[in-house]
Amino acid sequence: MNVFEALRQDHEVQRDLLDRLEDTQGAEELRKQNYAMLKDELSQHAAAEEKCFYAQLMSVDLTQEKARHSVAEHKDMDDLVEELSDIEYSSPQWLQKFKELKHMVTHHLDEEEQEVFQMAGKALTDKQKEDLGKQYRNEMERHRKAS
Ligand SMILES: [Fe+2]
Ligand SMILES: [Fe+2]
Numbered sequence: 069m070n071v072f073e074a075l076r077q078d079h080e081v082q083r084d085l086l087d088r089l090e091d092t093q094g095a096e097e098l099r100k101q102n103y104a105m106l107k108d109e110l111s112q113h114a115a116a117e118e119k120c121f122y123a124q125l126m127s128v129d130l131t132q133e134k135a136r137h138s139v140a141e142h143k144d145m146d147d148l149v150e151e152l153s154d155i156e157y158s159s160p161q162w163l164q165k166f167k168e169l170k171h172m173v174t175h176h177l178d179e180e181e182q183e184v185f186q187m188a189g190k191a192l193t194d195k196q197k198e199d200l201g202k203q204y205r206n207e208m209e210r211h212r213k214a215s
Pocket of ligand 2: 075079117177180
């Protein structure tokens with residue numbers, strides 16, 4: 069599995085959680101559980117992605133700007149998660165804020181898959197794509213075991 073396939077696989081996990089959360093209401097367990105999972109997925113994925121993918125892309129002229137942009141978006145998503153976490157699950161504002169987050173995350177994932185991966189495809193060798201994929205998956209496994 070190369071790095072693009074590995075990242076895409078976890079993007080699907082995020083999309084799935086986002087869809088499920090949009091159908092939840094009030095302070096129900098399902099909302100709490102899925103949101104806890106989403107928060108973990110977002111932060112662990114961003115950390116591993118920065119370490120195993122963007123760090124490499126930062127060192128290549130072709131992809132440096134895109135990499136910086138994506139890492140800045142990770143920070144924006146993180147800030148929005150903080151805001152959402154401060155809102156009571158039972159508040160009507162929760163879903164409103166959640167929809168902002170969903171919009172932001174979906175945009176980020178689409179941009180990575182459609183623009184970043186394409187450029188990275190040119191910047192990385194086949195060997196790097198395989199090695200980074202392996203590193204990323206190891207990193208995620210390490211995080212998942214620890215959490
Ligand atoms: Fe990302
Ligand atoms: Fe990603």
